[in-house]
Amino acid sequence: MDLPSSDLPSTSLKDSQMTEDSNHSPSRGKSSSNSMTDTGEQHTSSGIDDISKSAQELVIKxxxxxxxxxxxFNSFQEKLLKKVTEMCQQMQEHMYNVYEENSNVMQVYLQELSDVLERCSQLNSELFNASQALESLRGGLAISHASEP
Structure with missing residues (x-):
């Protein structure tokens, strides 16, 4: 992860050169060297604190x-669920409209079938009556044929 340059702890080239110079300078005394080391440790500690603070800020971000x-995501999910619900309702309404249209067409066909079946029943009754009339006629012809010598 790249850190933005403004979030990096600031250290200057001058500070690091001063630390190097104080460590390598033979003209400086021992107390000066110790104080520079303490200052360097404080500077390092401050740098670590700055890095830690920057890391914490990044975690927060x-x-x-x-x-x-x-x-x-939650907003998207809510909108998607709402849209899916709307689409399901539209599909259901369309399905019910198709059911109604089909019911009307089937009602017409069922009425036609009922009319045809009623006509078949009437024809069957007429055929039965005609069959009985023919049977009576045949029976009458048989009696008349039997009475002739």
Whole structure:
């Protein structure tokens, strides 16, 4: 992960050169060297603190970004669920309209079938009556044929 340059702890070339110069300078006394080492340790400690602070700020930014991402995702999910629900309702309405249209067409066909079956029943009754009339006629012809010598 790249750190923005403004978030990096500031150290100057002059500070590092001064530390090197004080460590290698033969004209400086021992107390001066110790005080420079203490200053260097404080500077290093301050640098570590700055890096730690920058890392903590980055973690906070990452967590904030994740929270924001979760909010965006939740919003997307809500909108998607709403849209899916709307589409399901539209499909259901369309399905019911098709059912109604089909029911009307089937009602017409069922009425036609009922009319045809009623006509078949009437024809069957007429055929039965005609068959009985023919049977009576045949029976009458048989009696008349039997009475003739």
């Amino acid at each position: 990452i967590n904030d970004s994740r929270t924001s991402d979760q909010k965006v």
